[in-house]
Amino acid sequence: MVLHLSTFHLEGGAGVAATRLHRALQKSGTESRMLVPSSQNPEENVVALAENSWELKKAWGRFVAERLYFFPHEKDKTVRFAFSPAGIGTDISNHPLVRQADILHLHWINFGFLSLSSLDKLFSLGKPVVWTLHDMWTVTGGCHYSRGCDRYLSHCQYCPYLAKPGQYDISFSQFETKKGIYEKTKMALISPSNWLDQIVKNAALTQDIFSKSIPNCIDTGLFAPSDKTLIRKKLHLPTDKKLILFAGANTQDPRKGFSYFKDSLKRLPDEVEVLVLGKANPAVFDSFPAPVHYLGKITRQEDMADAYNAADMIVVPSLEDNLPNTIMEAMACGTPAVGFATGGIPEMIDHKHNGYVSEFKSADSLAEGINWVLNNNNHALFSAHAREKVLDSYSESVIAAQYQNLYQSLLSE
Template identity: 65%
Template sequence: MVLHLSTFHREGGAAVAASRLNRALQNNGIASQMLVHDSDITEDNVTPLAHSKWQKKLALGRFIGERLAFLPFEKDSSVRFAYSPAVVGNDISGHPLVRKADILHLHWINFGFLSLESLKKLLALGKPVVWTLHDMWTFTGGCHYSRGCNNYLTHCCNCPYLSRPGQYDVSFEHFEIKARIYEHANLSLVSPSHWLQQLVQNAALTNQLSALSIPNCIDTDIFRPKDKTGIRNRMNLPRDKKLILFAGANTLDIRKGFLYFREAMQLLQDESYEILIFGKSGSNAFDDLGTRVHYLGKISEVEYMVDAYNTADLIVVPSLEDNLPNTIMEAMACGTPAVGFETGGIGEMIDHKENGYLADFKSSVSLAEGIQWVLKNNEDKDLSLNAREKVLHNYSEKVVADRYTQLYTKLL
């Protein structure tokens, strides 16, 4: 049995990817279960660590404790959730599902679910451990994305996330702890993108560990092309406008590049375009976008999300650092072309001028040109067809489940 370990069940891109893999493996005949920190959603083969109200309060307390542990060190509030010290967590080494598992499969484990100490105890069990990386935390002193800092290539210190960076700061300390934990671990690292795999192979903490790249998966029977006109009628959206979609877990996250999307839309100023947005957002996020905005809020219902992707003419993903964005995969599965910066794993998903457009990094002008190019060149829907085909051949459940099954078999 494979046991997936994830802080969240379906909250955030990493949890969504982990949940999809758990279901994909089950659909392909693999005994697979998932253990999460807490969840308000009931799903077969998914077990929350916190069941009772008291346990849920403890789970919240661990999250708060983890944040408070970093508070004295943080540079400012903008980095509060971008660095995880992993000093608070659960010891799950004796949990019945952990004991029963043949393979332990880690995903995103921070925010009070697993600490470095509990990670050490898991690895000490001697079971084969697969770790799918959803950001850079595994091989840094604590940051989830390095924002251009390359200290992890040699040894983390002088961390730009800290209020008092130094040669022996807290990032140095946590780097040392991880080095000791990994030294004799039966650990295989999986990167959803080749971009992240290259970082793993270059990082000082992980360059001696087994590493490969397997993408995330998606259910292409759920995320599929649908009738655009019918959806727009149901959602009271205009049928005579080109709808440009921006989607993300948090539109105000600097890493998601909303600033560049705003500047690109201000450059376009075309009355035939309107904007469609879903995700978390602040009250002033849509000021000065230069055109009408249809804000759908945070979407948790899958069918409604599929409709949102289908009603759009393209999706814009101007992330500055990203692994293998679910939003691009979801949109392309629905036949919606994507425009994004050529950075991280985005360049592996978007084939330039075949199923979308790769804009020059941090160029709002290039982003605007990409939006115009896709809208102009997709009248015959070739880009849409290519986008769907890319997902079917690379990210479908069976394709990804087969690759993980081969890895598990090899480890056992």
């Protein structure tokens, strides 16, 4: 039995990706279970540690305590959720599912779910561990994305996220603790993108651990093309405009590149309007150079598919990203993508074949890419290519098979 460990069930990119893999493995015949701190969406074979209101409060308390633990160290509030000290967590080493598992499969486990001490106890069980990395935290002294810092290549210290960086700061101590933990069991580090896999292979903490790239997967039956005009009428959107989608978990997060997207709109024709999906303050759209249709935060995947199908393209101007679910979801619906040449984005978008890869941090290049797709998607050719890429590279059966082979090799060794 494979046990997936994830802070989130169906929230955030990492939680969604973990759940999709769990479901794909079940469809492919693997006995799979998932253990999460809490869940708002009951699902068979997904077990929440918090089964009542008191335990939910305790889970929330661990999240708050973990943030308070970091508060004295943070440089400023912009890095508050960008660094996880992993000082607070819960011990699940004696949980029945952990004891029954043949493989422990970790995903994103921060924010009070698993601390460094929790990981130490899990790894000390000696069970094979597969860890799917959804950001850089596994290879660093605490940051989720390094923002250009390369100290993780030798040893984290003098961390730029900290108010008082030093030779023996908390990034140094976390780095040292992780080094000791990682030596305790057989482990495979899996990166959804080749970009992140290269980081893993070069990082001092992980360069001697087996690693490879296996993409996230998606249900291509749920995320599939549908009639654009009918969807727009259903969502009360204009049928005679070109609609560009920006889908970010939080438009206020600088890493999502929302400012570059806004700037690029000044260079687009009048027929272009914007769809925004995710957490945002609607007031920020008042000064937009193009009309905005704000769809809010959508959680139902069926509604997400409708949003992708309503758009002529998706724009993902992330400054750091692994393998964005939004690009995969849009392309599965036959919606071409435009994004910066960073992280795993160029692995997903084949330049001028199913979308456009723009010059990093260039609003001009982003606008050029948007215009290029608008002007050249004749007979929906890019749309067909986008769908084809997902079917070939990210479908459930394709990805489940790669993980099944990995599990078997770990167990046979």
